[in-house]
Amino acid sequence: MDLKVANKISKIAPSLTLAIDAKLKQMIADGIKVYGFGAGEPDFDTPEYIRIAAIEAINKGFTRYTAAQGTVELRKAICEKLERDNGLKYNPNQIIVSSGAKHSLTNTFAAILNAGDEVIVPVPYWVSYTEIIKLNDGIPVLVETKKENNFKMTKEELLAAITDKTKAILINSPSNPTGAIYTEEELRDIADIAVAKNLYVVSDEIYERLTYDGKEHVSIAALGDAIKELTIVINGMSKAYAMTGWRIGYAAANEKLVKAMSSVQSHAVSHPCSIAQYASTIALIGPQDDVANMLKEFAVRRDYMYKRLSGMEGLSCIMPEGAFYVYVDITSYIGREFCGEIIKSSLDFAQIMLEKGQVAVIPGSAFGTDNFIRLSYATSMEKIQAGLDKFEAFVNENLR
DSSP: OOOOOOOHHTTTOHHHHHHHHHOOOOOOOOOOEEEEEEEEESSSSHHEEEEEHHHHHHHHTSSOOOOOTTHHHHHHHHHHHHHHHHHOOOOOGGEESSHHHHHHHHHHHHHOOTTOOEEEEEEESSHHHHHHHTTTEEEEEEEEGGGTTTHHHHHHHHHHOOTTTEEEEEEEOOOOOTTOOHHHHHHHHHHHHHHHHHHHEEEEOOTTTTTTTOOOOOOOGGHHHHHHHHHEEEEEEETTTTTGOOOOOOOOOOOOHHHHHHHHHHHHTTSOHHHHHHHHHHHHHHHOOHHHHHHHHHHHHHHHHHHHHHHHHEEEEOOOSBBBEEEEEEEEGTTTTTTTOOOSSHHHHHHHHHHHEEOEEEEEETOTTTTTEEEEEEEEEHHHHHHHHHHHHHHHHHHH
């Protein structure tokens, strides 16, 4: 018998970012010198006090099941963080800790979507948003944003996308891949529409600690009680604390929603890793000097990468306000010959650059905009300088 996988799985695209990162690591394992600007992972070690806390957890025997929703201690620490940093008051019953922010998003859409419900997603978007929505029987409705507006969705664009099937609006600020940050005024426009139309807002704030030039992150949930009730705040430990492999994310929402998300999680994974939860509690209540130091280094790298890329012939990009990516417009390269092949897409460019140029970049098609590539500056300045030297020389020698 020819048994087939579920129909919805056939519609899910694999992650291009992880696929390119896997190819990069294989080339390195094969002894090939490759420069990687792909995966969004801080190159810093997890701060020492957090690592010590994890060892302490193991030695204390904190290795057993926790509550599905997360430990009370961590949920209390998250509440303190949200009030301190974002002006948001939640109680521990309004917090759920999950196995990474991606898992928090999966729990969210599992809890709020019925088959056929629509979720508005501004383009460009993080690669997994659309696939997580589809996995939970929802329909991503893509809203094309404009480069001249720093790729941020306007209220007019939002209103035009809303139908009687719309269930939620997804926003990501600071943004992956563009680094754009929504201003308070722009968020108020979205909040007013969400409240008027009674729509959920899923606010991915994973890069909130990584902002530059005095730009401030504002959580849309902080703009009033009505929008707070409709908002699911998504955050986690991976980016700010260099804890990608620890897999701790969290969501804050109204108690009814969190209870539903906890039910989903209890059957899917039981709960996040107990040791990582213990360490995350210490991370949030402990000294924040390491976070500040990482941000300073990211700012130096951003400035350098932006200046280098902007100065290369045929490329243009917008200065990122947050996160650790530069989104580069390669429109002038499309249709030209590169290493004997015609570049028809960002994927063509990225594949040639990796396989023949030994430089890994992420094609914009992964984010819904095909004439762009994304470069991450979450790597050392030495590697950024050498990698961009290699990138520029290879393009100059091989692009016709």
